[in-house]
Every structure is written in structure tokens, then in C-alpha cells.
Amino acid sequence: MSFAMLAKGSAAIAAALTPLVWFAGAGHDRSPTRDPIAVVRIDPGAFAYRQSGEFDRDGQPVNAPQRATRFDRPFFMMTTQVSAALYRRCVAAGACAPLGRSGSARADLPAVGVSWRDATAFAQWLSRETGQSWRLPTDAEWAFAAGARFTDDAVVETDGSFAQRWLTKYDQETALAQSLPAAPQPFGAFGANERGLEDLSGNVWEWTDTCFERQALDASSRPTAPPVVNCGVKVVEGAHRAYVSDFVRDARAGGCSVGAPPSHLGFRLVRDEPGLIAATLRLLRGAGRRG
């Protein structure tokens, strides 16, 4: 029996017998029934994280510092981006806003044209449906999970001038995005990373839950003051890192914003490993936990 059914209560079991059947929950990840949400377990570990956001020293933009970052607990990340078909179910349930035109509902294609708000609504719906706690990854989690597919966006310093740095960044982003096909590709087209996560840094950029920050640094790359945080703009990850307003579904832009914008906006979710006891309790309480 799935959480989907439990969540809807026994009286609604018959109505819940839709193709929407999930993993039976924590501890059952290896025995999916139908429509499994494939995940990859990201084991605890540490890495040098190139922080997101904009940093300046003495009034000049500089590369973000790398910080030694540790994850003490494992988490699970979706093997692929959320599919168009899965997103469509959230729309059908009335919990997600329909995507724009050409919203294909294929199970082998990513949902694209998705804003951070759409992705967040989807995560809430999926959590309700499955009884699991799905959320967008932080930028650090995404970078850690992406491993070799993470693109370090430090600009190779030239003469240190602001204009040259600007031009170099433009060229770097252009080069990274240049060989990508225009249309979203079926899952697997861009291959898996060393952890088995598919299509990272392909032509679909992925939303994270990390807010845009600006930080002034001293000569030793230590913050001189608390950062200014703008949570209306979120970090998106892909072939290169970008910062996009949370309500934007299509980041392509030809005009004022000079740079190489993300081709498509999509997402994949993570969930934390629940303790076995907590999972059991949830299972028992399942019938009561709605909304």
C-alpha cells in the first residue's frame, strides 16, 4: 500500500487507485511498485564548494571563495529531472500551475518552462502525495551531488580589470552553452555523472533553493559584513551557474541582460533520509496526514 492511498484516507482508496503509485516509503526504496521515483543516495562527505552569489573586494568584483563544506547526513536526489508527465499530474491534481504552450506530457522528457514557484508547489504536492519530504536542493547540495558535472564559475583572471573580467565571463558562459541542442532531450541524453545522476549540466538548468547573496570580502577573503540576501532571486545550476527571479519560467533573454542565459528551466528534488522510527510513525499516522 502506498502513501498516496494512505494520504487520501480509507474512504478514498478506490479513487486513489490511479497510475500514481509511489515508492512505499523510506526503507522500501529498493522495491518500487509502479512509477517509481528513482533516486540516488548521496553519501556524507566533504568538498571544496565554490560559493554562489557575487563577491567584491575593494569595490572590485572577485571570484567567490571556495569553502570546505561537509554533509554529515546522506540525502537522496532524483536520478533525473522531474518529467513533464509527472508535473502534469500535479497540474491535474490542481496543485501546480499549468506550464505554457507546448507542454508535452512525455514521461521521458523533463518538465521545462518551470519557475522556482512552480517547482516549490510541485515539491509540496509530491510530499503530500508520498508522505515523504521532498524539496529543492540547496546550491551546495546540488554542487556536491553533481561532482564532476559541477561547473566552477570562477573567472580565469586576466588583467584584473572590471571590463576584461566581464568580457571573459561572457566568453566562458558562451563557450559552455554553445554546443547544447536547442530542444529538451529525453532523459539520459547527456549521460550520468559518477554518482549515477542523469543529465546534469545539459540544456536544462535546475532550480535550487539558495537565495542570491552579495558579499564584501577583506584581503583574506573573509566577509567584512553580513551578506545582503535577496530571496526573490534564486540560484539555478547547469552548464554554468545563473541567478534567476523566482517567478521566471524562461530565462532566455536577448537584450539588456548581457550573458548566456539558461536554455531551459527545470528541476529535480531531494529528500533527506528519514530515520526508520520516524518513517514508521509516519506510516502509522499516514491516514490522518492531509494538507
Next chain:
Amino acid sequence: MLTRRNLMAAAAAAALIAAAPAFADDLAAMPREKVELVAPPFIHPHEQATQRPPSIVEFKMTIQEKDMVIDEKGTKIHAMTFNGSIPGPMMVVHQGDYVELTLVNPETNTMAHNIDFHAATGALGGAELSLVNPGEQVTIRWKATRAGVFVYHCAPGGPMIPWHVVSGMNGAVMVLPRDGLKDENGKPLHYDRAYYIGEQDFYVPRDDKGDYKTYDSLADSYPDTEEVMRKLIPTHVVFNGKEGALTGKNALSAKVGETVLFVHSEANRDSRPHIIGGHGDYVWETGKFANPPQKDLETWFIRGGSAGAALYTFREPGLYAYVSHNLIEAVELGAAAHIKVQGQWNDDLMKQVRPPGPIGGATAGLLDGARPRPN
């Protein structure tokens, strides 16, 4: 070249010759020059001012009907092109020269085509003398009597005219004064580089779901396309035939201190070129060099069916966006190019005095420091 056979075949051409009997003799002795065209945004090598006597300048363009991608999402249309590019290549001559164009319509094409030069006089700009069916070619010659930048376009008659134009068949000619460009006082003006920005409006039909439709053939696409055209709202407004054609790896380039000539044409619709971060130092808004250029413009107006020219000397390095400053058209519909400018930054013209930071942060600190300390 006007051969006896051509004269017999084209009564209109014969009439033109008859009207100026001395004409042919003069031209027989006239020097000839053959120019290889290059695809925009580039312009074939040319003299800005010339010492040579007026000549016949020979050009050849092959009409290509072909599928072209017009945006970054991969939308494909059945395009019609002069020489395979949208816009067609720019031709540069000097005032008093003769443009002699051979227009080839290969057998593989499906439509009849011709060419109307706004710079030419008579015969509907040459359109009446240049209609070629698939499998034919024609050569026409016209005298460049007026200096300026001028549109050319296909004009095969009736509703075919706008359709061919918005399918890509347009370009520009630049007729330079023999002694080059001049400011309002007659002082010579030069450019270090020249770019030709051809703006194109497209009208692509959509299906019930809102997706752009594709058609088996050019002819099949016509009825739906005409319906979209008649509503006058383009689905795309782009430079160089495709959204993003002049950005990223195809961005234009220049150096601080260089003067760049931007020629901008729109064969069908009004446009408003603007260099974000720059200006038009000298602008021939209507594109005709006998008029003094306007100075220090922020945005200039290109009337539909015309070309204009702007000179700008870059003074700061970095990125510039060259847009049509209806920003909806620039950002949403595609009318934007980028210019990468190398050089030394000049703090005198622009400086970030204090980087973004918490409100009151650094300023408050300074004020605190300036406050007299209590004894």
C-alpha cells in the same frame, strides 16, 4: 552585360537603352570591377573614399529557398533568401558607379523572384526587369545616382511581395560619396569597422496548442502565414535572420578608440536602434549621405522600408547591447545584438564609486568617522 539576345528578349530593357542612346557607348569603355559578396553582419572590402573614376561594379546573387532556424528554440521556417542569408548581402559602391547584378534563380527553387533596389531609378527599382523563374538568371544594371544606404527586396507582385520580404528576401546597398562620409561642416568622417544589421520580422503560424507550425513546402505555408501577416503582429523580430545570431560566439567586436559604422535596415517595419551604454555620434537617420548627420543621438528611427547609418567611437571597454529600443521586441522577440569591446577602462566616464552593499553601511561608517569625538 547587354547582349543582342538579351535586348531581343527583354523589350523593356531595350526601351531603357533606346531612351539614352549614347549610354551604351559610354559604358563600353567604362572600367569594370567584380565584387565577391559576404554574408552579413560583415561587408565586403571597399574604399571609404575613392580616387578611381566611376565604374561598373558587378555582383552576383543566387536566390536560395531553404529551411532556416529563426530562434533559439529551433523554430524552422521555409525561408526565401538572396544568396542564402537573411538579410541578403550588402553591396557597396560609390556615387556615380553602376551596379550590375546577375540574379540567379536555380531550378531547385519553386518560386519566381526579382529584386527592387530602392537606390535605383525606374522600372520599379529594377523589379520589372528582373523577374526570374526557377532555372533562369537575369542581369540588370542601374546607376547609383544618390549617396546613402538603401533597402533592396524581392517584389514579385501582389501578395507575393510582403510574403517574400518577410520570408527573408531583403538586404541593403550602400552608395558612398566618392570623397567619403562627412560631418555637418564637410569634415571627412572615417570608420575602422562596419557592420550591417539587417532586421527581420517573421510571422510564423501556431497550432491549437500554441506551437509553431511546420509545413511540407513553402507554398503550403502561405495561407496560414498570410493570415498571421495581416494581423501585423510579428512572432519574431530578429537581427541577421535569427534570434541570437549576433550574440554569444557571434557577438560583434570592437576596440576602445575605434569608430564603427552600423548600417541598419528594416524592409518592412519601423525600428529604433539603440546602443545600450553608447550613442550615435553621427547618425544619418534616414540613411542618405547628402544630408548632414545628426549628432549625439540616443536612439534613432528606421522607417520601415529604409536603411539608416550610425557612426560611433567606443570610449569604454566591456559589453554593449545593440537593440531595437522597443524593449519588448529586443528581449521577447529577439531584436538584440552584443558588441564586445576591448580596451582600458576610463574612470572619468563611469565609475562605481561604492559597490552595492547594505543601505547606510559604508556611508554610515564614513559619517561616524567624521563626527567630532566627545572630549
